[in-house]
Amino acid sequence: MTKVTSTPADDATCGWFHLSKPRQARPSHSGNTHARWVVVGAGFTGLAAARQLAVNFPDDEVVLIEAQEVGFGSSGRNAGFAIDLPHDIGAEDYIGDIETARISLKLNLTGQTILKALVEKHRIDCHLRPSGKYQAAIEDRGVAVLDAYRRGLDKLGQPYEVIEGKDLPDHIGTSFYRQALFTPGTALVQPAALVKGLADSLPANVTLHEHTAITAVEYGDKTVLTHPHGRITADKLLLANNAFGMRFGFLQGTMLPVFTYASLTRELTEEEQLCLGGKPFWGLIPADPFGTTLRRTHDNRILVRNSFSFNRDGHSQQKYLDRFVKRHRESFARRFPMLPEVEFDYTWGGSLALSRNHMGYFGKLAPNVYGALCCNGLGVTRGTVTGTLLADWIAGQRNDLIDFLLSSPGPNKNPPEPLLSLGVNMNLLWGQCRAGREV
Secondary structure, eight states: OEEOOOOOBOOSOOHHHHHSOOOOOOOOOOEEEEEEEEEEOOSHHHHHHHHHHHHHOTTSOEEEEOSSOTTTSGGGTSOOEEOOSOOOTTSTTSOOSHHHHHHHHHHHHHHHHHHHHHHHHHTOOSOOBOOOEEEEEOSHHHHHHHHHHHHHHHHHTOOOEEEEGGGTHHHHSOOOOSEEEEETTOEEOOHHHHHHHHHTTOOTTEEEEOSOOOOEEEOSSSEEEEETTEEEEEEEEEEOOGGGGGGGTSSTTTOEEEEEEEEEEOOOOHHHHHHHOSOSSEEEEESSTTSOEEEEOTTSOEEEEEEEEEOTTOBOOHHHHHHHHHHHHHHHHHHOTTOTTOOEEEEEEEEEEEOTTOOOEEEEEETTEEEEEOOTTOIIIIIHHHHHHHHHHHTTOOOHHHHHHHTOOOSOOOOOTTHHHHHHHHHHHHHHHHTGGGO
């Protein structure tokens, strides 16, 4: 039996969660249940996998287990960018190998298409808009990154617009940046509202249990999942819980649970909106991965996201919220000096499952156990498409996307402790210092 020694424990202050439409959480599991299919993790990946299993096997019950509440975990805590383009932060031009980039583009577009269709079909109120994204720079290093990214986009044949600093206030209100690269294919979304809507529109043969944290697993011909109030026996188990997959005994020492932090302002008044100017709805990512992400939301709030911590147990820690909200305040003030009285309503952290080689895992983990794990910061689109394709592959389907995912070497092994924590923390500190004014 494998003891699950750590389960998700996020902070209670996620703005996306509290500002999205309240829903009635599904009852936690109790007693003994047997199901042919069990999926662990009701984020983008798990929701997609459960939905597609239900479509592929309409006569079977699919049990979907979520340790917290849908929308409260990592999938409801990101910045809400459903990115279409390859986003390889390990490559100089964000594109990398061109053939890999082309199929990554196809994967991301497929994820986008799936989400757009579901939002339209089920009328999910999540403010999904094809808004594009700005990638902006202030320092020489950042401008050089934009130049390299532009060359990568040329190589990939993707459209973009270079916007100089003097013209940026017409787009995003602030004159802080020297240059930005606008790419039109990204969709922006309220992530917690989207995840909640996906959960509430699952097929009838999916049974969702929330607030059900698995504490032990026994593998064999069937998999037995135990929690304090019962157990679930699965003929087939799918893990869609990212770095917590390591706690279930798989890919141990490969994924890095890195937290990033965001703050969301109160709503801007009409006068403040006029002072800000620019478009009413936009999203900006930094040229430097350690820089600041910004969004202006549908309800005229400003999101500021930056700063990182390595939380080995995958749990939120209040000390980081207290520390990084001050940095958010400074970042906001530098970019929006015309809004000196605008305060933050919410500050929260959210985890990313990262690997040192920027690879995820897709496929069979053990007899009757499968996984789609480690989205490397692209959970909205990549989680959706990999969860869907995993269910298709299990059902016997094959295509170029499935073959590509199956061919991945997966996340590579990390150094042992204490070298791992020392190295990750030093890299995070150095990266944030090196980013300079991009933060």
